Amino acid sequence: MTLFDTHPPSAPVVLASGAVWLDGFALPVADRICQQLSAHFVSRPPQQMMTPMGYPMSVKTTSMGDWGWVGTTQGYGYSAIEPATGLAWPAMTPDILQLAANAAAAAGYQAFVPDSCLINQYAVGTKMGLHQDKDEQDFSQPIVSVSLGLPATFLFGGPRRSDRPVKIPLVHGDVVVWGGASRRFYHGVATIRPGMHPLLGAQRINLTLRKAR
């Protein structure tokens, strides 16, 4: 099922209990955040993490904050150190922290203070399979997911992998927040189609903000 044939919807869209799509919520700060990301990429270029099965993930990732999400053949989890450089992750920028708190509040989650910002870089032709975010310690905290650059079809399912996902057409500046009853719902991203974004070119960038510890 496709939720909407045309973008944008007129108001925040409830996707499931505890899950909200905030259309264009990040637009006022998107330019600034894109500049901050390109500065971050100079010293911390996104890397292909590994799956436990020993395959490289198609999406490249880097992080900001106290904890960075890492994938190795030993498994998935959070690390205070970037594996490629042996360095601590740079702090989250104030703009990103504020956007996360504001989006969470708009979705009904007050006082959200993430300690991890995973930055996913999708080239054309890459995707992210259905999965649950379950490496965090406190599932009472929501997830804030910011989309920048090329459009993507976000797949938002249910508590079981077999639950049929809804297809959400995300564009630059959209934010999805999920928590509460849907905190561990399966989700993923369909293959990114060719295109050219005026600010970011032929890529999509996703920020996934979480409280890891």
Ligand SMILES: O=C(O)CCC(=O)C(=O)O
């Ligand atoms: O790119 C997205 O929109 C989702 C990313 C995601 O689910 C993840 O990194 O866990």
Ligand SMILES: [Mn+2]
């Ligand atoms: Mn996820």
